Amino acid sequence: MKKLPRACFAAAMALMLSACASAPAASLGQRASTPAASAAASMDSRRDIVLAVANPLDPPGTHAGSSLVGYVPPGHYGAGQRAVSQLDDLKQHYGLREVVGWPIKALGLFCIVVEPPAGADRDALLQDLAKDGRVKLAQPLQNYEVYADPPQQGAHKYNDPYADLQRGFVETDAAVAHEASQGGGVHVAIVDTGADLTHPDLKGRIADTHNAVDDDQAAFDGDAHGTxxxxxxxxxxxxxxGIVGMAPKAQLSVYKACWYADRNAGARCNSFTLAKALAGVLDTDARVVNLSLGGPADPLLGKLLDELLRQKRIVVAARPPDGDANGFPDNSPGVIVVRSSASTPAPPGVVSAPGSDILTTQPNGGYDFTSGSSMAAAHVTGIVALLLSIAPDLDADSIRKLLLLDGARPDGLHQVNAAVAVQALRTSLRHAGSP
Structure with missing residues (x-):
């Protein structure tokens, strides 16, 4: 495929409980240079287990809340003494080898990823752990993936890139919607791969970054999907x-939870990295969360998703390519699920948006075409930001109804329309007596 031309969370001090010594904890916006930071890629979803215990913290407060900072034994960063003791006993009793762990303040838990003893039956071990009164959660470590089509070799080179440049933007009438809103004042969290922070079209749009995978800044900047x-x-x-975003004045935070094991294949994530990222989002004021990824249902991720929804965050998720909406994060009725516009009617409540041959930013300051429901979800996230900029207190159900208003394509099938949604919102506010 031929490319088009290039056109804090403050640092906290955490008491190292078991060592009784003080050490600085890296901020959310920094990448911890600890074994935990590089552990994600070495985990094995066919083998490893996510284990959690209650984490009541002894006064005075000895932690900085949930963070993306890795935890390295024996420091037990963010863990109360009860959690430390229980985890040590559990590891010894069941012969578990700890890989990494982290606190989740919003759920009152301390989680660790463990490797079972060699030759152990993981299913039987999970059953035993589930019966142990000290264990609040025990589940398999699971894998997730972003929803983007693989790169196409020898794809058609458009000789009129300016027209195609605005394809998804034009089809949703975003320019018309921008007369009323450009997303100013709305904070959007993107849980994905990393993104090119130096890209001329993204400079100033990404306010902060967080890395739940590793401490490789070059890899972060070179990640395609998040870019x-x-x-x-x-x-x-x-x-x-370059291009114009759906909400060009929104504020972005990028949480890297997915990585490329092979740059020629799609990015992948797991229960550990996604949980760390979502826990980090819960510690911020991000109003919108974009999850252009998915995989199997997951107890821990489900708890974090439920907490996001309970706090009235607007979660936008990409529908799986196979249409099976029974996993994470698309299986919750509070999530706005988006598919790439197709030639068949969408399932009830599912939003359709442009997702094929979408021209967007690429690493190293470039632009290229890409496809997938990931891109459709990103269009809808931008429209959600436009709506919230006008009416910050909108809930997910109200937003979904606006997105599903008449935005028919020439073939009569529904596709989200930014101008229609924004105009309907403004009309309803006028009728309600709002300015």
Missing amino acids: EVAGIIAAMGDNHQ
Whole structure:
């Protein structure tokens, strides 16, 4: 495929409980240079277990809340003494080898990823752990993936890139919607791969970054999927180059929970990295969460998703390519699920948006075409930001209804329309007496 031209969380001090010594904890926006930071890629979903115990913290407060900072034994960063003792006993009793762990303040838990003893039956071990009164959660470590089509070799080179440049933008009438809103004041969290922070269309749009995978800044900046999603949502407008995002004045935070084991294949994530990222989001004021990824249902991730929804965050998720909406994060009725516009009617409540041949930002300052429901979800996340900029207190159900208003394509099938949704919202506010 030929490319188009290039056009804090403050640092906290955590008491190292078992060592009784003080050591600084890295901030959310920094990448911890600990074994935990590089542990994700070495985990094995066919073998490893996620284990959690209650984590009541002894006064005075001895932690900085949930963070993306890795935990390294024997420091037990963020763990109360009860959690430390229980985890040590559990590891010894069941012969578990700890890989990494982290606190989740919002759920009152301390989680660890463990490797069972060699030759152990994981299913039997999980059953035993579930019966242990000290264990609040025991589940398999699971894998997730982003929803983008694989790169196409020898794809058609468009000789009129300016027209195609705005394809998804034009089809949703985003420019018309921008007369009323450009997403200003809305904070969007993108849980994905990393993103190119130096891209000319993303400079100034990404306010902060968090890495739940490793401490490799070059890999973070070189990640394609997160760069693509960020560009669709909030690429800078009126800068005489590149593209315009759906909500060009929204504020982005990027949480790297997915990585490329092979740059020629899709990015992958797991229960551990996604849980760390979502726990980090819960510690912020992000109003919208974009999850252009998915996989199997997961107890821990389900708890974190439920907490996001309980706090009235708007969660936008990409529908799996096979249409099976029974996993994470698309199986919750509070999530706005988005599919790539197709030639068949969408299931009830599912939003359709442009997702094929979408031109967006690429690493190293480039632009290229990409496809997948990940891109459709990014379009909808941008529209959600436009709506919240006008009416910050909108809930997910009200937003879904606005997104599903008449936005018919020429073939009569529904596709989300930013201008229709924004106009309907403004009309309803006028009728309600709002300015």
